[in-house]
Amino acid sequence: QKEVEQDPGPLSVPEGAIVSLNCTYSNSAFQYFMWYRQYSRKGPELLMYTYSSGNKEDGRFTAQVDKSSKYISLFIRDSQPSDSATYLCAMTGSNFGNEKLTFGTGTRLTIIP
Amino acid sequence: DAGVTQSPTHLIKTRGQQVTLRCSPKSGHDTVSWYQQALGQGPQFIFQYYEEEERQRGNFPDRFSGHQFPNYSSELNVNALLLGDSALYLCASSFTPTNEKLFFGSGTQLSVL
Numbered sequence: 001q002k003e004v005e006q007d008p009g010p011l012s013v014p015e016g017a018i019v020s021l022n023c024t025y026s027n028s029a030f031q032y033f034m035w036y037r038q039y040s041r042k043g044p045e046l047l048m049y050t051y052s053s054g055n056k057e058d059g060r061f062t063a064q065v066d067k068s069s070k071y072i073s074l075f076i077r078d079s080q081p082s083d084s085a086t087y088l089c090a091m092t093g094s095n096f097g098n099e100k101l102t103f104g105t106g107t108r109l110t111i112i113p
Numbered sequence: 114d115a116g117v118t119q120s121p122t123h124l125i126k127t128r129g130q131q132v133t134l135r136c137s138p139k140s141g142h143d144t145v146s147w148y149q150q151a152l153g154q155g156p157q158f159i160f161q162y163y164e165e166e167e168r169q170r171g172n173f174p175d176r177f178s179g180h181q182f183p184n185y186s187s188e189l190n191v192n193a194l195l196l197g198d199s200a201l202y203l204c205a206s207s208f209t210p211t212n213e214k215l216f217f218g219s220g221t222q223l224s225v226l
Contacts, residue, residue, distance in 0.1 A: 004155075006155070008153070032213070034213075036217075041219065042219050043117070043203050043205070043217030043218050043219050043220055044156065044203070044217045045217070046213075046214060046215060046216075049213045049214075088155050088156075090155075094169075098144075098146070098205075098207050098210065098211075098212060098213055098214075098215045099146075099161060099168070099169050099210055100158050100161070100169045100171060101148075101156075101158055101215070102158070103155030103156050103157070104155050105153065105154050105155050106153075106154075106155050
C-alpha cells in the first residue's frame with residue numbers, strides 16, 4: 001500500500017464549478033501538507049502549504065487537513081480553464097518543511113469552457 | 114529573475130551508460146533537491162543538498178549520486194542506466210532546507226533504450 005493515495009482521475013468539470021480534490025495517507029508522522037499544480041511539460045508549482053489540521057484559504061483555493069482521518073482536500077472555487085492541470089498532493093514528516101516530500105500520483109483536471 | 118534551470122531538457126541514453134544532469138537554483142536559494150517522476154506518477158524524492166553536502170536521501174540505489182558546487186548549482190549522476198530509469202528528473206530549490214517554498218524546474222526527460 002502506498003503511503004499517499006490520490007485518485008488519478010481524469011476529472012472534467014464545467015467552468016465555474018467547484019472542484020474537490022482529495023488525498024488519503026497512512027503515515028501518521030506526516031505533519032506538513034502541500035498541494036502542487038503541474039502543467040504539461042512543466043515542473044510542479046506550489047499552490048498551498050499547511051501545517052497540522054484545519055483550513056487555509058488563498059483566493060479561489062482552500063486547503064483542508066483532517067489528521068484524525070488522515071485526509072486532505074483542495075477546493076477550487078469558480079474554476080477557470082486555466083486551472084486545467086495535474087494536481088499533486090505532497091506531505092512530509094520532516095521537522096523541516098520541504099524535506100523529503102512524499103507525493104500522490106496526481107489528479108488530472110480539465111475545466112470545460 | 115530566472116527560476117530553476119535544468120539542462121539538458123531531453124536526453125537519450127542506452128542501458129549501461131552513465132548520465133549527468135545539471136541544475137541551477139533560483140537566485141538566492143542555497144538548497145537543491147532532486148526528484149524522479151515516472152510517467153503517470155508523482156515525483157519521488159532522490160536526495161537533497163545543502164552546504165555542498167547530501168542531507169537527506171530517498172530510497173534510491175547508490176547508482177544515483179549527486180554533487181553541489183560552491184555557487185549552489187548541482188549535478189545528478191546516474192551510473193549503469195536501466196530501462197526503469199527512464200523518467201522526468203526534477204530539480205527543486207529553496208531558501209534553506211527549512212523554507213516551505215520549494216521551486217521546481219521544468220525537468221530533464223531521460224529516455225533509456
